Amino acid sequence: MKLPVSETFYSIQGEGVNVGRPALFIRVYGCNKRCVWCDSSYSYEGGSYSLFSEERVIRMIEQSFVKTVVLTGGEPAIYHDFFSRLIDLAPAAYFMETNGTIWIEDLIEKLDFISISPKLSSSGADFDIGLIKRYVDNVHNGEIKFVIADMQDIEEAIGIINALSNKKNAVSIVFQPAEISGEDYLHQIQMVYQAIMKNQFLNSLKTLRFIPQVHKLCNLK
Numbered sequence: 021m022k023l024p025v026s027e028t029f030y031s032i033q034g035e036g037v038n039v040g041r042p043a044l045f046i047r048v049y050g051c052n053k054r055c056v057w058c059d060s061s062y063s064y065e066g067g068s069y070s071l072f073s074e075e076r077v078i079r080m081i082e083q084s085f086v087k088t089v090v091l092t093g094g095e096p097a098i099y100h101d102f103f104s105r106l107i108d109l110a111p112a113a114y115f116m117e118t119n120g121t122i123w124i125e126d127l128i129e130k131l132d133f134i135s136i137s138p139k140l141s142s143s144g145a146d147f148d149i150g151l152i153k154r155y156v157d158n159v160h161n162g163e164i165k166f167v168i169a170d171m172q173d174i175e176e177a178i179g180i181i182n183a184l185s186n187k188k189n190a191v192s193i194v195f196q197p198a199e200i201s202g203e204d205y206l207h208q209i210q211m212v213y214q215a216i217m218k219n220q221f222l223n224s225l226k227t228l229r230f231i232p233q234v235h236k237l238c239n240l241k
């Protein structure tokens with residue numbers, strides 16, 4: 021099997037609790053959702069892609085001076101069998117960013133970090149609470165990342181947090197303001213910040229983190 025790749029690049033991680041960490045990003049082509057504010061829609065429609073053989077991906081990782089690999093998309097879980105083999109063949113630290121709607125039995129133990137991002141109402145997509153719980157119960161190092169556009173998203177995120185088992189204490193809970201086309205991102209950050217600061221429940225969570233997209237604020241890739 022060949023992997024459809026939208027792009028590969030070196031940068032720092034701009035989102036979540038690993039912000040600032042240098043990484044080689046592998047952005048796959050293809051996604052099972054269509055979020056209205058998606059900032060990488062070129063990775064599932066309209067954009068171009070190349071088919072990478074397993075040997076080509078292994079060579080790229082072996083030749084990389086950065087030894088953290090971020091599997092992103094699109095939705096990388098679609099290609100879990102490819103990545104499961106890759107991790108066995110090309111040693112590195114592997115992180116994955118997923119919407120949490122595809123289960124990855126063969127991969128979950130092998131990944132060094134998983135960012136699980138349930139798509140809330142403002143996205144126009146949906147999430148599967150059963151699968152989100154399963155991810156949180158099985159991940160050994162990760163975060164649950166809520167992309168927040170409005171107050172309804174915050175209420176929905178709180179509902180998900182309440183539905184999770186106590187194992188949620190092992191993952192960071194990240195609130196990330198959404199970047200909405202035509203809106204000022206700093207204004208969006210302020211809105212989400214104000215809402216979180218007023219929320220007693222969220223502030224009581226030891227693992228809560230409020231983290232805007234740093235690469236966008238700094239105009240990095």
Ligand code: SF4
Binds near residue numbers: 052060093145
């Ligand atoms: S799941 Fe991620 S990649 Fe897919 S449409 Fe939503 S934001 Fe975009």
